[in-house]
Amino acid sequence: MDISWWVVVLFIIDLAIRITAIIVVPRNRRPTAAMAWLLAIYFIPFIGVFLYLLIGNPRLPRARRRKQERINEYAREAAAQIDQGTLRPNPPPWFPSVVRMNSTLGALPLVGDNEAHLISDYQESLDAMADEIRRAEKFVYVEFYIFQSDAATDNFFRAMEEACARGVTVRVLLDHWANRWKPFYKATLRRLDAMGADWHLMLPVQPLKGNTQRPDLRNHRKLLVVDGLVAYLGSQNVTDSTYNLPKNIKRGLHWVDLMVRLEGPVVTSVLAVFLSDWYSETDTVPDDATEVAAPSATGDLDCQVVPSGPGFEFENNKRMFVELLHAAQKRITIISPYFVPDGAVLDAITSATARGVDVELFVSEEGDQALVYHAQRSYYEALLRAGITIWMYQKPYILHTKGLTIDDEVAVIGSSNMDMRSFGLNLEISLLVRGEEFIRELDEVASEYRRLSRQLTAEEWAKQPLRSTVLDNLARLTSALQ
Helix, strand or coil, X not given: XXXXXXXXXXXXXXXXXXXHHHHHCCCCCCHHHHHHHHHHHHHCHHHHHHHHHHHXXXXXXXXHHHHHHXXXXXXXXXXXXXXXXXXXXXXXXXXXXXHHHHHHHHCCCCEEEEEEEEECCHHHHHHHHHHHHHCCCCEEEEXXXXXXXXXXXXXXXXXXXXXXXXXXXXXEEEXXXXXXXXXXXXXXXXXXXXXXXXXXXXXXXXXHHCECXXXXXXXXXXXXXXXXXXXXXXXXXXXXXXXXXXXXXXHCCEEECCEEEEECCHHHHHHHHHHHHHHHHHCCCCHHHHCCCCCCCCCCEEEEEEEECCCCCCCHHHHHHHHHHHHCCCEEEEECCCCECCHHHHHHHHHHHHCCCEEEEEEECCCCCHHHHHHHHCCHHHHHHCCCEEEEECCCEEECCCEEEECCCEEEEECCCCEHHHHHCCEEEEEEEECHHHHHHHHXXXXXXXXXXXXXXXXXXXXXXXXXXXXXXXXXXXXXXX
């Protein structure tokens, strides 16, 4: 009799879970993600519910979202007062509408008269940022997803120490979860304390301190602002190219990244992103930032900073990518270490090849994250069939650069991958650039990547063993759990 009652109780609980899931899960969620969660809950109800409660909410906590709304409103008001400089003439017919969409979603304007240069050497980038910090007179604002004091970054940290010693304000933001389990975490924090830097963790997961949210919502941005006059952003973290992880060192893995150095009015936009993240973590806005004069014109590039993440109502980066892919008339070059597109991105890419656009995709031959690596591979057949050229950057290097080139005068570079995590879960920063000279620099980097890659052919892919196909497809299903 007791067993029968337990069966009835479990049946009622199971039924309640399924009915509740149908009501709760699909709300304000893309259909593919909703279906993936419903399948998980239906097939493994108790485990599925536990996972959903742990990582099922794709949005930041309400308090942070309200902060983001205030930040966006302030940015819109401030943007109306910004001198947009002299924009380049004769933009493509579709370009103004993309810029307007970006401004509407991300609250930052397109500004002209900028200078931008790429740095593709890993150590050179770290040392260039260190040199910039040594020239600082007022403040240094540092924000990186992964931030470690090690042999490769020692020059960067010494530059910050020297800046603090001469009275320059040094503020640092680093992601909590991404750094908490990395080598040198505590040593890095001690070094920041010792130098006198004002540092804070981004999106801390500290339940005992009242800091709770979905633990895999991360601030993935990488940027540096010095005196409000020079900025850096891109894909590179401040750490050794192996990330100091024993598994990477054992496999001989090294990361390949790309950073861009910026001067001109666009630096104010990068500064605004840092200040928004600083306000999100501290509820304060630094006084020294409000006293900075507007950067002067230094070049001839039009630039727009596009922040994105779960604090925004829409997926700003994905919408920009989709619009640009649909606009391309001649060629598209995509560089993405984690390429797991949703239906909109995949349709935009395959539609481009159908209308005669030359599309090439750069990915890594070697994977550092098994689920993402196999999920990415599950798209190769469809991409090859559509006529897309796939370049595989040869191991033991992980191509970590994130870039997009459309035709001959528009490009995007930043921290955002073309995957569902970057679209919906990570806080990212992207830079839209219009200007042939910048495109030429990015093309030179792509040419070097091409030289160091091998082309994946349809014939080679057809020989993939069944076990690989099964793993790829299973990983593809899990990639939709957002």
